[in-house]
Amino acid sequence: MPCSNHRAPLLALLGFWAVLALATVVEAAEPRQPNIVFIFSDDHAYQAISAYDSKVNKTPNIDRLAREGMRFDRCIVPNSICGPSRATVLTGKYSHSNGFYNNTNNRFDGTQMTFPKLLQKAGYQTAMIGKWHLVSNPTGFDYWEILPGQGQYYNPPMIRNGQRVKHPGYVTDIITDLTLDWLKKRDPKKPFLVMCQHKAPHREWEPNTKYLHHFDGVKFPEPPTLFDDYAGRGKAEHTQDMTIAKTMTQRDLKLVAPAALTPEQRKEWDAYYNPLNEAFRKANLTGKDLIRWKYQRYMHDYLACIASVDESVGRVLDYLKAEGLEKDTIVVYSADQGFYLGEHGWFDKRWIFEESLRTPLLVRWPGVVKPGSVNKDLVSNLDFAPTFLEAVGLKTPAEIQGRSLVPILKGNTPADWRKSFYYHYYEYPGPHSVRRHYGVVTDRYKLVYFYEPDMNYRELFDLKTDPRELHSVYGDKQYAEIQKDLEKELARLRSELKVPEKDPPETIIKPRKPGN
Numbered sequence: 279m280p281c282s283n284h285r286a287p288l289l290a291l292l293g294f295w296a297v298l299a300l301a302t303v304v305e306a307a308e309p310r311q312p313n314i315v316f317i318f319s320d321d322h323a324y325q326a327i328s329a330y331d332s333k334v335n336k337t338p339n340i341d342r343l344a345r346e347g348m349r350f351d352r353c354i355v356p357n358s359i360c361g362p363s364r365a366t367v368l369t370g371k372y373s374h375s376n377g378f379y380n381n382t383n384n385r386f387d388g389t390q391m392t393f394p395k396l397l398q399k400a401g402y403q404t405a406m407i408g409k410w411h412l413v414s415n416p417t418g419f420d421y422w423e424i425l426p427g428q429g430q431y432y433n434p435p436m437i438r439n440g441q442r443v444k445h446p447g448y449v450t451d452i453i454t455d456l457t458l459d460w461l462k463k464r465d466p467k468k469p470f471l472v473m474c475q476h477k478a479p480h481r482e483w484e485p486n487t488k489y490l491h492h493f494d495g496v497k498f499p500e501p502p503t504l505f506d507d508y509a510g511r512g513k514a515e516h517t518q519d520m521t522i523a524k525t526m527t528q529r530d531l532k533l534v535a536p537a538a539l540t541p542e543q544r545k546e547w548d549a550y551y552n553p554l555n556e557a558f559r560k561a562n563l564t565g566k567d568l569i570r571w572k573y574q575r576y577m578h579d580y581l582a583c584i585a586s587v588d589e590s591v592g593r594v595l596d597y598l599k600a601e602g603l604e605k606d607t608i609v610v611y612s613a614d615q616g617f618y619l620g621e622h623g624w625f626d627k628r629w630i631f632e633e634s635l636r637t638p639l640l641v642r643w644p645g646v647v648k649p650g651s652v653n654k655d656l657v658s659n660l661d662f663a664p665t666f667l668e669a670v671g672l673k674t675p676a677e678i679q680g681r682s683l684v685p686i687l688k689g690n691t692p693a694d695w696r697k698s699f700y701y702h703y704y705e706y707p708g709p710h711s712v713r714r715h716y717g718v719v720t721d722r723y724k725l726v727y728f729y730e731p732d733m734n735y736r737e738l739f740d741l742k743t744d745p746r747e748l749h750s751v752y753g754d755k756q757y758a759e760i761q762k763d764l765e766k767e768l769a770r771l772r773s774e775l776k777v778p779e780k781d782p783p784e785t786i787i788k789p790r791k792p793g794n
């Protein structure tokens with residue numbers, strides 16, 4: 279060291295100012311990479327979000343994202359079921375390209391490319407908290423704490439970076455607390471990705487006891503197709519097992535209490551449900567009256583679960599605001615697929631039909647997305663990964679089958695944006711007995727092929743004249759040209775996307791345990 283002792287503090291001080299000045303220059307020259315908060319729920323129907331004009335629900339906090347960001351009205355999924363949707367979000371690929379076709383016997387190959395891995399490699403802090411449902415352990419995350427399998431609503435066991443832990447309380451609150459804890463402990467100098475993934479409002483729709491009275495005095499309006507008889511459609515629609523009338527269990531209907539409740543939780547639970555259940559049993563309802571009762575109970579429980587999700591979104595948004603992170607953070611709200619709220623007499627998902635095909639998507643990105651904007655393009659959860667990659671300045675790998683939404687978020691839909699979309703559902707035999715089908719979707723039409731040998735029929739729906747998809751016009755002379763064009767487009771998409779001619783062996787269902 280050439281300098282004498284008494285000069286050292288002065289040099290250190292000069293050095294400090296030099297570093298500070300340099301840091302300021304670097305900060306000014308390079309725009310900050312945005313943080314990403316990805317809030318994902320399970321089975322949250324767009325019909326249950328007030329920003330989507332819900333007739334049955336109010337979601338004030340989720341609506342903030344629509345008011346301050348963009349609402350997507352036609353975000354559709356390529357395979358409407360839990361695990362496959364999650365695999366698609368991570369990879370930007372179809373089930374036949376990422377290997378995760380169904381919830382029954384597939385395991386996500388965590389060695390493949392995922393967007394969190396690419397962000398992590400680029401210096402992002404990454405965390406995955408909540409429902410994962412891909413069987414293998416998460417990869418690409420500095421921190422992960424997940425529910426095993428479907429997880430449970432009350433006092434859920436979780437797995438934190440490989441270690442089993444247990445949290446007392448209600449699952450949606452716990453996932454929110456863990457997300458906020460992680461955010462508080464992160465390195466504030468580095469950008470972050472946090473995936474906050476709720477179990478709610480998945481079956482069996484067990485609400486937090488604090489929301490049991492949230493809908494007191496409310497009678498939920500019934501959808502016009504609650505008593506659908508499936509006339510005008512084929513064998514698959516007639517043989518499914520997902521009706522409110524026949525498929526709902528005692529657990530679903532809260533005629534039996536969940537086993538995981540503590541004595542205190544059980545007391546509050548029983549105080550709400552017991553008198554109502556007693557009245558129900560006395561009434562001895564049958565036929566349509568019984569279905570109507572089940573529908574009201576279903577809506578109560580499902581929507582009360584969403585009340586906790588909405589509260590969670592509010593807590594996360596409040597945290598970002600309080601910490602001054604709003605401006606630099608992209609916030610996304612979406613669900614793994616849509617869901618039936620009694621339309622066609624159904625609950626659950628799986629079909630290419632609108633309620634299960636479409637999923638909510640709201641994106642807030644200050645300075646980029648115009649507040650209160652609405653988009654009607656055919657977008658998909660295939661597009662999430664390339665969107666995040668472009669947003670943080672990374673290149674999108676060629677293997678990704680989705681396309682970045684960044685231009686759309688900026689208000690400029692590219693002229694060559696997709697006009698048609700390929701859909702493929704594989705989980706049969708499986709829970710709810712929805713038959714395998716694939717098809718093509720456009721802004722107005724839908725061509726569907728139920729291709730198993732004992733089904734082997736096609737359907738064509740015109741969403742303009744038949745928005746509820748009640749009458750297939752396949753084979754109708756009036757639609758001959760449209761039908762021909764759609765057949766051609768379907769073949770083109772299958773070839774372009776390299777869909778295997780026959781379903782590969784990984785799609786064969788070896789029954790394990792029911793899960794969805």
Ligand code: CA
Nearest residue numbers: 320321360614
């Ligand atoms: Ca789901």
